[in-house]
Amino acid sequence: MRAVLCGYYGKGNGGDEALLASLLQMLPASVTPLVLSGNPAETQSRYGVAACDRMSPQAVLRALHQSDLFIWGGGSLIQDATSLVSPLYYAGLMGLAQAMGLRTIAWAQGIGPLKHPLTRWVARQAFRSCAAVSVRDSGSADLVTHWHLPFLQAPDPVWALQAIPSPDLELLPAPRIAVSLRPHPLLTPNLIEAIAQALGHLQADTGASILLIPFQPVQDRAIAEAIQPALSGPSQILEISHPQQLKGIFQSVDMAISMRYHGLIMAAAEGCRCWAISYDPKVDALMSELNLPGWHLRALPPSPQALAQQWLQHYQSGSPLSASQRQSLTAQALTHRALLQKVIAP
Structure with a gap:
């Protein structure tokens, strides 16, 4: 067939x-x-x-x-x-x-x-x-x-995607914080600058390496390149084209800050703390379903210090999804496979 x-x-x-x-x-x-x-x-x-x-x-x-x-x-x-x-x-x-x-x-x-x-x-x-x-x-x-x-x-199928550990992080010391941003009219140059400064403060307070991950490099890389100069500690712009390796990155990440919907799913599925920046109803829905902390772009604090303080608090005391939550979401996502099997080979 x-x-x-x-x-x-x-x-x-x-x-x-x-x-x-x-x-x-x-x-x-x-x-x-x-x-x-x-x-x-x-x-x-x-x-x-x-x-x-x-x-x-x-x-x-x-x-x-x-x-x-x-x-x-x-x-x-x-x-x-x-x-x-x-x-x-x-x-x-x-x-x-x-x-x-x-x-x-x-x-x-x-x-x-x-x-x-x-x-x-x-x-x-x-x-x-x-x-x-x-x-x-x-x-x-x-x-x-x-x-x-x-x-x-059922939950998004990417919950059940088999991750492959990424070898690209070996030279970037732990702990690690991943950041995935994408262009949007509300993400102005001034706001990008505030986020960059906030990440610099967060890095200084945590000693973390910062991974800037463009999920769609042709769109996202310019934002990553605008942020990286504000980071005085270890950082890397990491482009991974293979989706299983992309998901595998989050196995070695302590916290993810993401606008990208599937960035949040991959990070949460691999047991990473998540902070969402929403630009779309699908991200709003994911935040609600998983009880993820974060802001909508319209409500993003303009102060780098305020951004950094909330991120630091979540880094220090926030929790990832529990193992049982992740297992449940993965099992539910596999219902999409059952549907295919039922319709294609009844």
């Missing part, structure tokens, strides 16, 4: 690559995947699977003609917060696959926000024709419930 895997793959985003790795890890052995990718050669080399250009109509049509299944592979594919293009692209592919007779699965979806009536209608039509739907958060569950569609809810 051949399945087309569709997501934001091959675009250099560590979170979406982790979703692809999780999906490949959970697919039944009877399925041969073909990935729609922004970088087919890299995807083929990294995962040992077939891939084609996600923006080539000829390649996509050929892939669909050769396949039995079409799987939306996790993440915030159906949202119109940035533009209408993304939800219409993904829903259009889903509709095409359904029209061509493929069985379709919406897997581990984080749906919304959907502000435009057109995208809400298109999304509902795409989901209602799926053989199975799974979602990763309560907000998505509420939306699918409102649509009167059957679904499964």
